Amino acid sequence: MDNERVQKTFEQYVPNFVCRHIQKLLEQYSEKNGDNVTELTMEPFCTECFGVVVMADVSGYSKLTAKLAERGDIGARMLLNVMKNYFDQIIHIILTCQGDIVKFVGDAVIFYWKINDDNLDDISEDPTRGELVLMACDCCIKLLNQLGRFPINIQDCEITELKIHLGIGAGKIYDIHVGGKDRWEHFIGGDAMDQISTVLDLAEAGELALSHQAFRHFGNVVDVASITIGGYDKRCVIVKGLENCTRKVPPLSLDEEAAFDIFDSVPNNLNIELYKPFINPYALYKLKDDIQNCPAFGIRDDLEHLMSIYDTRQVTTVFIRVSTLKFKSIESLGVAQETMVIVQNHVRKYEGCIRQFHCDDKGALLLVFFGLPPFGHTDDAIRGVKAALSISNELADLFPEKNYTFGVTTGVIAIGGVGKSIRTEYAMMGDSINMAARLMCIDKNNKTIKPDGNVFCDEKTFNLSSVDCTFQPLGEIKVKGKDHSIPVYKALTIQEKKIELDNEGKIIGRVKEKKIIDGLIEAHLVKQTKIMIFEGEGGQGLSTLVKYTKNKAVQMNCMIW
Structure with missing residues (x-):
């Protein structure tokens, strides 16, 4: 991977303000720590x-x-x-x-x-x-x-x-x-x-x-x-x-912040790490993958040609509308941050990715996807519904009036680049995304449905996740953009699968093995995941160790699939 090539490209995915903000932070850190800037909090x-x-x-x-x-x-x-x-x-x-x-x-x-x-x-x-x-x-x-x-x-x-x-x-x-x-x-x-x-x-x-x-x-x-x-x-x-x-007046010369090249002022590896958090995870994955594959497929790796590479895939879209979150003053920062953290935690748990956060006088909108690489699963619809229900439950502590709504849909979308080499972005487009936005607004457009942290789903999402979650059919509802009414379902609860917990006291000894297993599970909880392989001859108690691992993971609130 050409580090310099990647980092130069990353800069084009964020607004100029973000670049300037990062630069100011770097300058503040440099004043305190000299030129040895190794990380930026x-x-x-x-x-x-x-x-x-x-x-x-x-x-x-x-x-x-x-x-x-x-x-x-x-x-x-x-x-x-x-x-x-x-x-x-x-x-x-x-x-x-x-x-x-x-x-x-x-x-x-x-x-x-x-x-x-x-x-x-x-x-x-x-x-x-x-x-x-x-x-x-x-x-x-x-x-x-x-x-x-x-x-x-x-x-x-x-x-x-x-x-x-x-x-x-x-x-x-x-x-x-x-x-x-x-x-x-x-x-x-x-x-x-x-x-x-x-x-x-x-x-x-x-x-x-x-x-x-x-x-x-x-x-x-x-x-x-x-x-x-x-x-x-x-x-x-x-x-x-x-x-x-x-x-009425002659043209004015506006004082604009001078353009700069952030990559000339900080170490290369840090440059990439600074920009990564502001770029959609799928864009990071696809960008690196495209750059790596360009030589093999005879494609030029300049940004304009990378933007022409696009694909399609089935994903689950989750739109979230929080009507009471409106940014009226700097004091609103705390609530916006708490909302973002709640969404982040549950999206991370179910391995989705946050696409964007937007705010205006109608409230805040968050867009989340499940099924984009590198986190594609066969059960992304289930993950999307579970994440929405979990987020809804936790947001109730922050917004007791529960004036927020979710729209969840599943369908094929196209993903690819739009823009030029100065400013670009990977875009996700498709009918299912539009429908998620429409479902999110059903309670707003239908007076018979009151805002109550509702999670509204389309028929495809319902069919794919009805075994793992309970739903209430709402019948067919007319939504903007469709010539005919569509079936809508309200997700109610998660039906957690029962996992039999065996008595770990049955394991005699195995102190070293249990210590390793416990450590790996703890590492997984802080995103330092490693592959765990159980290997040995038959009759040595491997199945018992596997059961111990499953029990321990459940006790430590890890997901078991």
Whole structure:
């Protein structure tokens, strides 16, 4: 493995803010420890500043996904190919306009511009803030002009184009890091994000909507009478064009943090370890695997070609919505961190992976997958349902009102890269992911179902896990994106398999062997797993040692399969 090749690639999977945050931590450590930086301990973290946030959402994606899902594996591949081509061009324009991409949320992209501002509560007419809004508007208009209508050509498919609609919010934002040693999530929250969730819904396909807060800042640097406005009400302003835009003030030079190459400032091995926790585990696995296999298959190992390698597989998707977790102040960091740790612990136990954490005025969303390498299993649906029920039970201590819901589905999805060599990400796309998001919102859209930590599952997940879990059929329910109603099931409890515990006192002696077994089980609990092999001639008590190991593992709360 070419260490330098891998570490250079890792940097492209995280936002610029994450790179800068890691760099600052390294500088702080270096001041204390000199150049001998061998490890970096990260803590939950939150900073506040003024920012302009944009969400670009693809219209027509859900219908296209549902139609292509009928074609099975080939349909999933077609979907990813179409969306890759579209996102590649969207990302290129965003980066050209100096936007920083925060994350990809399904068929949407969140990106932003920000400045350090010591007077966040000051509502005076600061032209610097207006300059940021103008930059964001200019980027959005370019996106609409060049990619507002994206033609697609799929044989026997009635959907012939995709469109985008965009929303802009401006105000106080929080850059947040939550997680633990092996997995960290960066997301943003605050006033600007809260505005986005409102105005984006008001923008129709091919439109750009600004919150009134963003429009007020915009008016400090631009004569609003000189721009083309498509609509105006108390909720938002629809901006159609800037071709006749007249400035009130000369262009401002914004103080931006200088670009840097983090890999020139710290040891190579540490570079990789710093970025790993911010990248989805499957992306890490696939990236390394693709780089290793490039020579064998005659594929160039530059990032652009690695992004063209994709595959399909059946996975179980778990969407989690926590309605009461809204990031309104720095004090919200503690609750967000506790939520992330609870989810992490149970996802790790059942060997899944956390895809992302997202937060806005509607609450927090977490996306989890079971079945992605290197943790693929034949019982991923069972693991997904068990994890959801376990997380639901523990979240009740943190959110006693139990205003959170889960959507669990199983199906074939396509996984591959989107983006360019400056900023890229592995995307997961498929109809089952969309359906998990829809199931997660059933109690929100159906007044007969009250939010109560419910775990809603599709029929395939029910069929694959009904032996290990109990369910309540809810009948057929109409969900967005489907022409017909679908069967929905509510998961109730885990039916734990009974394991007979034999009396370990039957083992006479074997002190050394038992000590080794106990040590290996303890190591497994702290993620230092090793393979244990029992070897010996028949009649030497091997089966008794195996029973002892099983008993001991159960006593120490290890999973037995």
